[in-house]
Amino acid sequence: xxxxxxxxxxxxxxxxxxxxxxxxxxYPHEVLVLSYASRYGEGDKPSQxxxxxxxxxxxxxxxxxxxxxxxxxxxxxxxxxxxxxSMQEIQETLKSHDLKVSGSKEVLAQxxxxxxxxxxxxxxxxxxMYRLTKKGRHVLAKYEHIPYIHAHPxxxxxxxxxxxxxxxxxxxxxxxxxxxEFLNRQGLQYIEAGKFGSFRxxxxxxxxxxxxxxxxxxxxxxxxxxxxxGLSGLDNGSSxxxxxxxxxxxxxxxxxxxxxxxxxxxxxxSSCLRCxxxxxxxxxxxKDRLAWDDDAFQQEIIKGVSCAIPYRVFSAPExxxxxxxxxxxxxxxxxxxxxxxxxxxxxxx
Numbered sequence: 001x002x003x004x005x006x007x008x009x010x011x012x013x014x015x016x017x018x019x020x021x022x023x024x025x026x027y028p029h030e031v032l033v034l035s036y037a038s039r040y041g042e043g044d045k046p047s048q049x050x051x052x053x054x055x056x057x058x059x060x061x062x063x064x065x066x067x068x069x070x071x072x073x074x075x076x077x078x079x080x081x082x083x084x085x086s087m088q089e090i091q092e093t094l095k096s097h098d099l100k101v102s103g104s105k106e107v108l109a110q111x112x113x114x115x116x117x118x119x120x121x122x123x124x125x126x127x128x129m130y131r132l133t134k135k136g137r138h139v140l141a142k143y144e145h146i147p148y149i150h151a152h153p154x155x156x157x158x159x160x161x162x163x164x165x166x167x168x169x170x171x172x173x174x175x176x177x178x179x180x181e182f183l184n185r186q187g188l189q190y191i192e193a194g195k196f197g198s199f200r201x202x203x204x205x206x207x208x209x210x211x212x213x214x215x216x217x218x219x220x221x222x223x224x225x226x227x228x229x230g231l232s233g234l235d236n237g238s239s240x241x242x243x244x245x246x247x248x249x250x251x252x253x254x255x256x257x258x259x260x261x262x263x264x265x266x267x268x269x270s271s272c273l274r275c276x277x278x279x280x281x282x283x284x285x286x287k288d289r290l291a292w293d294d295d296a297f298q299q300e301i302i303k304g305v306s307c308a309i310p311y312r313v314f315s316a317p318e319x320x321x322x323x324x325x326x327x328x329x330x331x332x333x334x335x336x337x338x339x340x341x342x343x344x345x346x347x348x349x
Contacts, residue, residue, distance in 0.1 A: 012056040015161075022168055023143045025070070028160040029055045033063040035140055035147040037073045037130040040064060041084060054150075054159060064130060072139065076131035078121055082109040084129050093124060145175035155205050156198070158182060176209050183209075191310075196234035200226055207282070220286035223279055224304025227323060231273050233258075233265060233313040259349035265313055266342035268334045273313060275326045284327070298324060314341050 012029045023031050032055065040046060044061065051057040067073050082090060083105045090108045091101040097116055101108070112121060132140070140147070149155065149163045158179065166178045173181075187202040203226040210219040239254060264272045287297045298320070305319040314322065318337050325333040 009052060009056045011058060015056060022164055023146070024139055026072075026139060026143075028143075028146050028164045029057050030063055030067065031139060031143045031146045032150055032160055033057070033060055034067055034072055034132070034136055035150075036060075037064060037067065037132060037136070038076075038080075041081075041127040041129045042075065050150075054153075055161075067136070068130070071133055072136035073130045074133055076129045078113060078118060078125070079106070079109045080129040080131055081125040081127050082112060082121065084127050085125055145178075148175065149179070152205075152208075154201070155179065155183070156201065157186065176213055180206060180209055194239060195236045196229060196232070196238055197236040200229050203229070211282075216286045216289040220283065220290065220300065221304050223283055223286070224301060225307045227275055227279055228305040228307055228309060228312075228316070228319050230275070231314050231319050231322060232309050232311060233261065233273060234309070234311055238311070255349055259346075262342065262346055262349070265345065266338055268331075268338035271338060275323055280323070280326055283323070313345060 012027065016027050019027075021027050021030075026034070036046075040060070046060045051060050057063065064073065068075075087105060087108075090105065090112070093112060093116075094101045094108060097112075099111055099115055103111070143164075145163055145167055146160045149158060150160055163175065163179065166182065167175060183202050183206050187199050187206075190196070190199040190202060203222055207219050207222045207226065210216075210222060268274075283301070292300065301323055302317070302320045305323070306316040312319075314337070318341060321337055322334065324330075325337070
């Protein structure tokens, strides 16, 4: 009996038993298998656990055979069979025929084909690989959102099925726009629920999407907001401010809880509230793409970190100063900012 790691997963064939295909005659999981087809050969049993764990596909080879019968894939030629072997196997075959072993796999495969009898090569490389037909390539180009979202599993609560459903609802938009709309709604829900750490994850996803689209102005604003939240001290479940109806006991507990955070926030050298080198690099990338001079860059940072945030350990101007000091590697200025913020924080809590 086949035991799967996700006992509650509904098999794809049952999930779509009473539904029409949405992708020109294919279901989303079939399009995904199509995107992987050239990696598989006849009779292969793919070992990747995501087929079942994420999509309910228990027999990838059966899907490949169905795609083959419907003309989306065919078997490739001898070159495909050779390229499916390891580089070491190909080079050893070349050496045995006194042929050069330098070059890419494709170059080496062609060298074998040009110099070794096809009958011998067919015996040495018997694996028959799948190859997309024109029909298959057309479907993949049209439904590129499916392999895209599969390759971005950190986009929370969205998979090939949910995104494909969104793509077939009004208004019809490019898939990145659809994902951004979804992330924006999800982000607002996280803020309302006080899940500020999860919201930063949403911002990271939004940055990747806008950068891929070439919208560097928007991408820059997203980084600034992400850094502002990262310096705010807020995380999932954080609630530093009294809420209406809070009891004295709850208010006292909240004050004590935040007072304990001081040793994690300060001083600068050991602070958990820092701007990562990765995001500093991305800010500078946006600056170059947008052709900003230093003054314009600094003004845009000030504007970007001045977004509405429920609570801040550092003020918006301090956030901008921290970012600029990190860019300029000005440790003295960073220590001054964190020291002033620590004094203020300890007086408050």
